[in-house]
Structure formats: structure tokens, C-alpha cells
Amino acid sequence: MATQITVNGQTHSVDLPEDVPLLWVLRDQLGMTGTKFGCGVAACGACTVHIDGEATRSCQVALGDVWGDVTTIEGIGTPDSLAAIQAAWVEANVAQCGYCQSGQIMQAASLLATTPNPTDEEIDEAMAGNLCRCGTYPRIRAAIHSAAAKMQEA
Numbered sequence: 001m002a003t004q005i006t007v008n009g010q011t012h013s014v015d016l017p018e019d020v021p022l023l024w025v026l027r028d029q030l031g032m033t034g035t036k037f038g039c040g041v042a043a044c045g046a047c048t049v050h051i052d053g054e055a056t057r058s059c060q061v062a063l064g065d066v067w068g069d070v071t072t073i074e075g076i077g078t079p080d081s082l083a084a085i086q087a088a089w090v091e092a093n094v095a096q097c098g099y100c101q102s103g104q105i106m107q108a109a110s111l112l113a114t115t116p117n118p119t120d121e122e123i124d125e126a127m128a129g130n131l132c133r134c135g136t137y138p139r140i141r142a143a144i145h146s147a148a149a150k151m152q153e154a
Contacts, residue, residue: 003063007032008075018064023047025063026072034073034102038131045130048103049073055110073102076109084154085109088147096134104130108144117148 002013007030014029026032026049035058038046042057049058052068077083082090085108095101104127111118111126118126123141132140 005063005066006069008071009069014063016063019062021059022049022061022063022066022070023058026058026070032072032074036099036102038100038103043129043131044100045103045107046100048106048130050106050110053110053113055107071106073106076105083109084150085112085143085147088143088150092139092143092146094136094139094143096136100130100132104132104140108140108147111144112148112151116152118144 002015003018005012005014005025007026012030014025016025016029023035023037026035027037035049036046037059038044040059042060045057047058048055050056050071051061051066053071077086085105089095089101089105094104107127107130111123115122115126120141123144127137127140127144
């Protein structure tokens with residue numbers, strides 16, 4: 001039996017077992033490869049998406065347990081109009097290898113949705129579960145501060 005799932009505002013009918021991780025539904029069934037597989041145990045954050053606005057590790061949520069609308073990295077901003085957090089990421093030259101960056105951006109976007117002007121401590125706490133092997137944490141923090149300032153100007 002097909003499961004209905006709304007991703008980035010579009011409803012999809014997915015004919016997969018309900019215990020398939022959301023990560024694989026997004027990547028393999030729907031072709032949204034911006035969400036990355038990192039560790040498979042929710043320890044690295046590379047697979048972070050939003051479910052009803054909440055940053056969630058998609059590798060640990062089964063298709064049948066998805067409780068609301070899903071937003072992936074492909075669902076924030078567009079190539080012609082980046083979201084404030086994406087533009088700040090580019091301006092701060094955050095990415096090195098880039099593998100973790102979609103998860104980092106999704107986690108940061110969730111933080112900014114609830115804490116519009118976060119302190120360094122709030123950023124560190126919110127981002128603690130997202131690992132970057134390249135160690136770009138200072139640039140990540142700077143980009144979040146920059147995005148927060150731009151969002152407050154708008």
C-alpha cells in the first residue's frame with residue numbers, strides 16, 4: 001500500500017515498506033540527493049531535514065513514522081534566490097569538502113526559526129550534533145550570525 005508524504009510542498013505517493021528510513025525515501029525514491037548519508041545512527045547530522053519545521057535526522061525516522069511535512073535542503077531557497085542561511089554560507093565560504101553542509105544548513109535554519117538572534121553558546125548547543133570533518137565550525141558560527149542579522153533586517 002502506498003504512503004503519502006509531502007516533501008518541499010509537493011505530495012508524493014511512495015510504494016515502499018513503512019520501515020524504510022526517510023533518508024532512503026528522499027534519496028532513492030524521490031531523487032533528492034542533497035540530504036546525505038553519513039553514519040546511519042543519527043550521530044553526525046549529515047541527513048538532517050525538517051519535519052514540521054523541526055530539525056530531524058532522516059536516517060532514524062521510518063517512512064511510516066513521518067509526522068508532518070518534510071523540508072529538505074532542496075526546499076529552502078532556489079538557485080535564483082538563496083535563503084538567507086544559504087547566502088551567508090556562501091559569503092562565509094563555509095564549505096570545504098561540503099559533504100556535511102546540507103545537514104549543517106538545515107540544522108542552522110531550524111535554530112534561526114526559533115532563535116532569531118542566537119548567542120555563540122546557543123549556536124554551539126544547537127549545532128553540537130552536526131559534525132564537520134573539515135573543522136569549519138568557526139565559519140559555520142559566523143555564517144549563522146550573518147544570516148541572523150540579514151533576517152532581522154528584512
